[in-house]
Amino acid sequence: MQNERKDRFFLKLLMWFTFLSTLGVGGGIFFLLFAVVPIEQTYTDRGWSQFKIDNVMKYFVLGWVVFGFIASFLYYFLVLKKNRWVASWLLVIGSVFLCISGMYYFLNTGNGIVQASQGEIVEGDRFTFGPYPEKEDLVRLHEQGYDGVITLLNPTLPIEKPLLDKEKASVEEINLELISIPMLPWVGDNSKSIQRVKQLIQQDDKKYYVHCYLGRHRVDVIKQVINEELGEDTYALNFMQPTTLERGELFNFPDQAIMIGPFPTDEEWFTRIKRGGVKEVVSLLPDSPSNKWQSKAKQVTKEMGIDFTAMPISQNPTLEEVRTVVNYVESAEHKVYVHAFQNNTVSMMAEALVDWDATLVGDVSPTVQCGSAEWVGRKYLIGCSPSEEERTTLRAIGVEQFIDLDGMTLGQQYEQLKRVKQERHPSYIITSRHEQEQVKQVAVGLLYGSMTRGQEWETLTLAGATPIRHERNLLLGPMLLPEEYESFALAKGVAQIIVLYSPSTTSEETLTKAFAEAERRGISIRSIPLVNNYEEDLIPLIESENGLNYIMTEKELLPLVNTYIKKF
């Protein structure tokens, strides 16, 4: 009798334990899929932080555990203890069945129940994110050229270990690389796993499929890490096209996606040309095998995956020859870099044609009655007043108008030259001999900034500070004193003043004064606050103006602002 009671006790204990464990596992799986995942998604859609979600989900998990214990105790006290054997067996068998079906659905991820809870597949260039891949998915990944799979499943979780083992066996058959970076959802610290992912991103450029079980939470964490590490969008935005290369000046026309310049150095091919997004290089150099520069250009462009087109042109070209090149590059649907060896007549004619659709023609400065006229690119000639016969000759080389600045004040000269620039007509600028240098400086400044790598600014001091030259047409310096709007901005042909100001230190009064001084003299002026993403406004503003850009800021902030500008 006593033995029988003992046996019954052990049987009841076994049945209770079986009920508890199978309800916990089986019920837990369905609770996860039908309750936890949708609830978490609701909170995510509401914009809750992961911290808040984790704190709340803990209670759900705890609730399930408590429920499990309460259910099992009720089972024991209300059913088992009262010897309701039919009900006891039905409940325990039902619970076991629940567990088996839960495990079956969990381990066969292709079924509808699991798929309904899975995240979407998100494809990227190097990384694709999604749920657990079955064998046929792995085969497809291999066929699509993926190099490997990054699995975030955790072998310490009993329900994930069989899936991980299955995956390992599959990838061995298919010959895919499997990288295991275990992570835990909701709980635990995944720092080490995140660090491993970051290392992986940097070490090669292979293509991977990244997954956890459902392709949601853990995958989302890694997705964000990868996007942050690759940072492609940020990289593309923070680059300002330079305008000075080793062998000469570079002229950038962002609207037409054309750049014209000299033969780049080895470093410049990558840092200026490739990085500038150039898809085709048009070389104006003689195209013969003995020309080592041409051969080099072909080799470098091939290595960088850039198209190469040879359009050799004579040193003293006709208008038609240069126009042929310009027509070709203007018809391209991608960014083109046109180069000679250094800046020469050809490149300056091309620059004028691209910018103004008109150019002056010739290599040698024409001589007029009182001396040689001076080129400013192939857009202006500056000299003394030509005779009627000389005007005819000048018209034949492309001069469309004669602008007389003789006797004008500096401010008037600036205004006239600015107007001529806006009208875009190649012009002959008439000035007296003693003012020719001054007029030329204004004209060069307005059109190009400098054609002598900033030599004209070397001895410049503004507001007690030395301005910093960044490019052919970019100077950074302090806020101008009132008299310097005339002695510097007008005299050097500043095309555009950009006030880069610090909202926390620059007063409204300072800004207002600067605008008043500039506008009074007809100088374009803009202001940009020095806040995050200020480069989104600054870079397009600078790149849209080939003439001299003067960025001014508070003297105390010059070193700091210089550091920021140099980043681009």
Next chain:
Amino acid sequence: MERNRLKKRIIVFLLLLLLLILSPRVYWSLKEPISLEIAVIDYTVPTKDYREHNGLFQVLTSKKIVREDGELYDVGKDYYGFDPYDKVQTEPFENHQVDMIYITDTYGVYSDDLEEKPDGERSELLFGGMNLLDWNGLMQSKDEQTTLIAEFNSFASPTSEDVSKIMQQTLGLTWSGWIGRYFPNLANDEIPQWLIDNYEQQAQQEWSFEGPGMAYVHTTDQVIILNEDEIKGLVNFTLTEQGKHKFSSVHSSEYMYWFDIVEPLDGTEVLASYEVELEDRGAEKLRAAGIPTQFPAVLFRENDLTYYFAGDYADFDKQPIVTWESIHHVYKFFAKDVSSFYWLSYFPMMEDILNEAINRKRGVSHAE
């Protein structure tokens, strides 16, 4: 019959008692949320406890202050700084009109912080330090109705000197370069390794301090340690006369965490100050180093609506239940050690400052 009546009475009584107990919770749930747009800056979030700004969020939840979309402020999301889950910077602050800007910490996250057991050594900076662009963005968002609050460490390393000077100017103070802290035990793990290393290098002797004491550190890495024989007690936080006028329910308390030593500029009021009671030897040590024993704790500029807390006030690592109306009054009685400052001084002070901001906002709305 009698028994039934008694049973009913007991049930009613229990229900009433339950209602009474739950009434603060019910009251909190039913009370109207208050919308206030607050930008919280916290660059020092290496772990998921968010402790550097957690203290502020407890106050916000207690007062049921919500975002413009009506949701309670989320300690894991509603700040600008570093995300401890993804180990990356959060979305940067973008210029927009706010009612309050609170800079809780800019010290940042270092590579060693992400180790399971950080050893307190100074390691590589991953993210941190206020830069001019961020500061300008914040200042651009501040108008005459916006309250700006900053606390230690907002402008010390790794913030550059240039930006630090600009921030100090805006907050109406100058920083002496000294920071300090009371330690209950100079021999335990809480002492940062860099402090020990600096001391040993300077003093050319091993760190062998025990018992309670104070540590002072300068930007030049100069270290002064006061042991238990050189101090009389803790660092006392007390309101000044102006402070008492402004904060009606803030109590004095003992402050037990990091502070910095600052001086107010003209136009800056001192609303609370610290006092360090020392033995003669300790006082002499500080005098020789030019360190005062009484110095500002809370500074305020009325014209600019800026507050500076010369301590790590929002740094709070607990998750108390605050969704019960006025429960913080209960916590006051049981608060001890580090928590006592939080419940006695910081919490009521922040309540008053927030009330001020709310009234200002309502005043503006009415005017419109």
